[in-house]
Amino acid sequence: MSKVKLSTEDLKxxxxxxxxxxxxxxxxxxxxxxxxxxxxxxxxxxxxxCFLKFYDRQRSGETFASARSYLYMMVRHAxxxxxxxxxxxxxxxxxxxxxxxxLDDAMARSELEAQLWTxxxxxxxxxxxxxxxxxxxxxxxxxxxxxxxxSVKTVEAQMTKAFKxxxxxxxxxx
Amino acid sequence: xxxxxxxxxxxxADRYEPDALDVEKALxxxxxxxxxxxxxxxxxxxxxxxxxxxxxxxxxCGLWYSQRQRAEVLTESVAPAPRYRILKAQGEQSxxxxxxxxxxxxxLRELSAYYGxxxxxxxxxxxxxxxxxxxxxxxxxxxxxxxxxxxxxxK
Numbered sequence: 001m002s003k004v005k006l007s008t009e010d011l012k013x014x015x016x017x018x019x020x021x022x023x024x025x026x027x028x029x030x031x032x033x034x035x036x037x038x039x040x041x042x043x044x045x046x047x048x049x050c051f052l053k054f055y056d057r058q059r060s061g062e063t064f065a066s067a068r069s070y071l072y073m074m075v076r077h078a079x080x081x082x083x084x085x086x087x088x089x090x091x092x093x094x095x096x097x098x099x100x101x102x103l104d105d106a107m108a109r110s111e112l113e114a115q116l117w118t119x120x121x122x123x124x125x126x127x128x129x130x131x132x133x134x135x136x137x138x139x140x141x142x143x144x145x146x147x148x149x150x151s152v153k154t155v156e157a158q159m160t161k162a163f164k165x166x167x168x169x170x171x172x173x174x
Numbered sequence: 175x176x177x178x179x180x181x182x183x184x185x186x187a188d189r190y191e192p193d194a195l196d197v198e199k200a201l202x203x204x205x206x207x208x209x210x211x212x213x214x215x216x217x218x219x220x221x222x223x224x225x226x227x228x229x230x231x232x233x234x235c236g237l238w239y240s241q242r243q244r245a246e247v248l249t250e251s252v253a254p255a256p257r258y259r260i261l262k263a264q265g266e267q268s269x270x271x272x273x274x275x276x277x278x279x280x281x282l283r284e285l286s287a288y289y290g291x292x293x294x295x296x297x298x299x300x301x302x303x304x305x306x307x308x309x310x311x312x313x314x315x316x317x318x319x320x321x322x323x324x325x326x327x328x329k
């Protein structure tokens with residue numbers, strides 16, 4: 001990921017920059033937040049607030065070596081604050097995700113997850129549904145076939161197609 | 175399946191919702207709250223220009239077509255100038271015919287109207303150019319039949 005150049009003199013580009021930053025990092029920041037809060041709506045709200053705060057700092061003249069790192073730190077802190085408040089959000093039990101996880105690892109993982117989300121989003125709805133029934137709901141191909149009233153071969157073909165897309169849109173490997 | 179990181183895929187699959195994490199929608203909300211005017215991206219301009227061209231093209235086609243219709247209607251409603259004229263008023267049978275690449279079917283139609291007879295031929299698509307001067311219908315028929323090697327029937 002390239003670093004975004006921020007310059008306080010160049011106010012003309014400022015709004016473009018923040019919008020570009022938003023487009024580039026919004027999704028992965030949301031997925032980072034989802035390691036802390038369970039609800040996607042809440043994750044999006046947290047990320048939105050962080051971007052707004054970041055934009056305020058930008059406008060008041062702060063410059064950042066890496067906007068991305070800073071945004072990630074903001075999001076993580078905001079999530080921890082949210083949890084401390086004891087709000088509606090609940091930590092997903094299986095993830096012992098704590099602020100001392102190295103930032104780089106968290107960023108790499110969230111970036112990957114964002115790519116996977118985008119890939120799943122790009123699938124045709126039938127294909128996507130089959131993938132989710134398999135991965136999310138744990139159904140076997142045979143069970144998927146009978147539930148949807150299609151052949152097992154079709155299910156297998158759709159799964160293969162889904163994985164092709166996922167593989168293609170995923171650029172980062174662990 | 176080796177290439178896909180299973181843990182991350184599981185994480186995403188568990189939380190995926192089709193309408194969630196919509197970046198453009200969120201960006202618009204963000205821009206509203208931050209007081210930023212959305213940039214007119216080149217994509218926007220391309221979209222607007224294509225729309226204008228499409229609409230303009232459709233309008234132009236419609237106009238052109240309706241003009242054509244009107245032109246066709248005009249030429250049909252106004253009786254074409256008769257392409258034959260009476261040379262001598264002697265007997266009303268004399269005619270001077272002048273045609274330019276005219277299908278013989280049209281010629282016979284006009285002659286039918288002039289002489290009050292029904293003229294027809296199988297080769298009505300054959301075309302004739304030139305002048306024919308004749309004193310009677312029979313003469314016209316003979317000339318046409320000879321020149322064009324066709325058979326004209328009179329009723």
